[in-house]
Amino acid sequence: xxxxxxILSDRRLEAIIGNLLRAGVVIAATIMSIGGVIYLAHxxxxxAHYRVFQGEPADxxxxxxxxxxxxxxxxxxxxxxxxxxxxATPVARVAFSLAAFAVQRDRLYVVVTLVVLGVLTFSLxxxxx
Amino acid sequence: xxxxxxxxxxxxxxxxxxxxxSLTGLGGGLILTPLLTVVLGVDxxxxxxxxxxxxxxxxxxxxxxxxxxxxxxxxxxxxMEVATTTGALIGASLALRVSTAAIAELFGAVLLxxxxxSLWPRAKSAATESxxxxxMSLELDSGYPTATGIASYHVHHxxxxxxxxxxAGMLSGLLGIGSGAFKVIAFDKVMRVPFKVSTTTSNFMIxxxxxxxxxxxxxRGYIDPGLGMPVVLGVLCGSFxxARMLPxxxxxxxRHVFAIVIVVLAIEMILHGLKGTV
Numbered sequence: 001x002x003x004x005x006x007i008l009s010d011r012r013l014e015a016i017i018g019n020l021l022r023a024g025v026v027i028a029a030t031i032m033s034i035g036g037v038i039y040l041a042h043x044x045x046x047x048a049h050y051r052v053f054q055g056e057p058a059d060x061x062x063x064x065x066x067x068x069x070x071x072x073x074x075x076x077x078x079x080x081x082x083x084x085x086x087x088a089t090p091v092a093r094v095a096f097s098l099a100a101f102a103v104q105r106d107r108l109y110v111v112v113t114l115v116v117l118g119v120l121t122f123s124l125x126x127x128x129x
Numbered sequence: 130x131x132x133x134x135x136x137x138x139x140x141x142x143x144x145x146x147x148x149x150x151s152l153t154g155l156g157g158g159l160i161l162t163p164l165l166t167v168v169l170g171v172d173x174x175x176x177x178x179x180x181x182x183x184x185x186x187x188x189x190x191x192x193x194x195x196x197x198x199x200x201x202x203x204x205x206x207x208x209m210e211v212a213t214t215t216g217a218l219i220g221a222s223l224a225l226r227v228s229t230a231a232i233a234e235l236f237g238a239v240l241l242x243x244x245x246x247s248l249w250p251r252a253k254s255a256a257t258e259s260x261x262x263x264x265m266s267l268e269l270d271s272g273y274p275t276a277t278g279i280a281s282y283h284v285h286h287x288x289x290x291x292x293x294x295x296x297a298g299m300l301s302g303l304l305g306i307g308s309g310a311f312k313v314i315a316f317d318k319v320m321r322v323p324f325k326v327s328t329t330t331s332n333f334m335i336x337x338x339x340x341x342x343x344x345x346x347x348x349r350g351y352i353d354p355g356l357g358m359p360v361v362l363g364v365l366c367g368s369f370x371x372a373r374m375l376p377x378x379x380x381x382x383x384r385h386v387f388a389i390v391i392v393v394l395a396i397e398m399i400l401h402g403l404k405g406t407v
Contacts, residue, residue, distance in 0.1 A: 044133035055350030079354035
């Protein structure tokens with residue numbers, strides 16, 4: 001059984017994490033909505049093409065390309081930027097926990113969290129087993 | 130159908146998925162993919178990509194409400210995320226190799242299981258006096274606040290639980306679902322963690338698990354913004370509405386109706402897989 005004090009500081013940590021997650025979701029959803037309005041205003045009348053998988057164009061597959069596409073004001077690029085921010089939210093959560101465990105001098109969980117962060121980075125950097 | 134109409138229909142479907150998902154406790158991702166593929170005829174790769182992102186959205190949105198209550202066990206969640214993220218990576222790699230028909234059939238089977246699991250009465254966790262050596266050395270035992278102070282609990286069978294979590298992660302990466310049902314099994318049945326702690330901790334982990342597989346889907350071009358936008362916004366609105374309606378609502382009838390819907394979708398999914406029309 002852990003000390004009550006640790007549980008209390010864990011609860012404070014959880015409250016901060018909760019706010020972090022909510023902020024991430026709200027920001028991502030806002031950006032996505034803006035991109036959505038631009039996208040629908042531009043190509044709402046075009047035919048949808050989701051029956052056969054073609055794969056996304058290269059400028060929507062990588063972070064750098066998405067950033068430059070979004071900054072040029074393209075609807076799909078801005079929406080994809082929102083999606084990327086949403087994906088980054090749980091990653092930020094793990095990174096924040098890493099810092100918190102380091103402050104608590106909990107070496108075991110610093111290592112555990114580093115492993116999780118490593119797997120996430122490997123996947124997001126395009127690694128494959 | 131033009132893009133404007135499709136976006137509207139997808140938003141409506143996602144809203145429904147998020148609403149029912151939050152009312153019944155079954156993930157929205159679970160019905161999104163069959164809804165997109167079977168009903169709207171969207172290619173299963175696009176559907177899985179969109180469902181994965183929506184899983185992150187619901188997990189983060191709900192976690193912010195849950196963690197305030199202070200029931201989730203951060204250390205337990207983080208330790209198990211090693212297993213679920215590794216599993217998710219394996220699952221996503223597999224998804225890029227196996228046929229879409231096989232994915233559809235497996236998806237159908239998982240849907241059938243989830244429908245059955247949602248109707249089974251939840252077994253009360255047995256009283257937990259003894260301690261597990263692995264749980265002790267991993268500092269997993271913790272406590273949660275009750276009206277009468279902090280109730281402490283032990284975590285059991287860490288190794289077995291980790292194995293189930295690895296499987297849950299694989300299913301998540303392979304099918305684009307949160308696989309919360311399987312995570313709760315690992316916590317509830319195998320590790321015998323108290324109910325409140327197991328659901329909140331599992332929900333906490335779902336977003337991180339989904340993020341681990343979404344990278345591969347993104348690089349392969351499976352994440353489509355035109356589909357992801359209405360799906361994410363719809364699911365978020367739906368689960369927000371659901372959370373507002375939840376207090377004081379009788380959900381048992383809804384759960385039964387929803388279980389029937391899932392069974393129908395599951396059979397459709399399996400048939401599409403067998404006929405090779407996915």
